[in-house]
Amino acid sequence: GSRLILALDLVDVGRALRMAQDISPHCFAIKVNWPIILHAGPQIIREISRFSRVICDLKLADIPNTNRLIVERVRELGAWGVIAHSFVGQDSLRAVVEAAGDMKVFSVVAMSHPGASDLLNRFHDMLIDISMKAGVYGFVAPGNNEAVLRQIRARAGGMKIISPGIGAQGGDEVSAVAAGADYVIVGRKIYQASDPVKVAMEIDQRLSMML
Ligand code: BMP
Numbered sequence: 204g205s206r207l208i209l210a211l212d213l214v215d216v217g218r219a220l221r222m223a224q225d226i227s228p229h230c231f232a233i234k235v236n237w238p239i240i241l242h243a244g245p246q247i248i249r250e251i252s253r254f255s256r257v258i259c260d261l262k263l264a265d266i267p268n269t270n271r272l273i274v275e276r277v278r279e280l281g282a283w284g285v286i287a288h289s290f291v292g293q294d295s296l297r298a299v300v301e302a303a304g305d306m307k308v309f310s311v312v313a314m315s316h317p318g319a320s321d322l323l324n325r326f327h328d329m330l331i332d333i334s335m336k337a338g339v340y341g342f343v344a345p346g347n348n349e350a351v352l353r354q355i356r357a358r359a360g361g362m363k364i365i366s367p368g369i370g371a372q373g374g375d376e377v378s379a380v381a382a383g384a385d386y387v388i389v390g391r392k393i394y395q396a397s398d399p400v401k402v403a404m405e406i407d408q409r410l411s412m413m414l
Pocket residue numbers: 210212236260313314315316343344345367368369370371372388389390391392
C-alpha cells in the first residue's frame with residue numbers, strides 16, 4: 204500500500220474534490236484541515252470518505268468535554284482518523300480516544316515549522332508518554348527534522364508515525380521514511396505542481412522502492 208497522505212489544503216472546493224478523486228488511488232489517505240473544511244463545510248469529510256480514508260486534522264486542543272463533542276461529530280461524518288494535540292494533557296487526549304471509537308487518533312508530539320523548536324519540540328518525550336497513556340494510535344512528527352524524528356521513532360516503538368514537512372517545508376519523503384516515518388504528509392509539493400497526479404505517483408513510487 205501507499206505511504207503517501209495527501210494534505211488537501213485547497214480552498215477551491217471543486218478543484219479539491221477532483222484532485223482528491225484523481226490522487227486517491229495513489230495515496231493511503233487524504234488529510235483535511237481547517238482551510239478546506241471552512242470553505243466546503245464539514246460534509247466534505249463525508250464526501251471524500253466515500254472513496255478514501257480521511258484524516259481530519261483539527262489539531263484538537265481543548266478540555267475533555269469539548270474535545271469529545273467535536274470528535275463525536277467527526278466520527279458521524281465518516282472520518283478514518285483524527286489529529287489532536289497532546290500538550291493539553293492526558294485527560295483531554297483520552298477524551299478524544301474514547302469518543303473516536305474505531306477512528307484512529309494521531310497526536311502531535313513535535314511540529315515542522317521553525318518556531319516549533321523554541322518550545323514544543325523540546326518536550327516530545329513527555330508528549331509521547333502522555334499520548335501512549337491516553338491510548339492513541341500514532342503520532343504526527345516532523346518529516347523535515349531528522350534528529351527529532353529519529354528520537355521520536357526510538358521512543359514510539361512500533362506505533363505509527365505520520366510526517367509532514369516534505370517539499371514546501373524542505374523535507375524529503377525518502378529521508379523522512381528512512382528516519383522513521385510510516386507515512387509522509389504532502390500538500391503544496393503536490394497540489395501546486397503543474398501535474399499533481401504525476402507528482403503524487405512519483406512520491407508513491409519512490410517510497411515503494413524503499414521496501
Ligand atoms: P505542505 O506539504 O503544503 O507543507 O502541508 C503540510 C500539511 O501538514 C499542512 O496541512 C499542515 O497544516 C500540516 N502540518 C505541518 O505542516 N506540520 C506539522 O508539524 C503538523 C501538521 O499537521
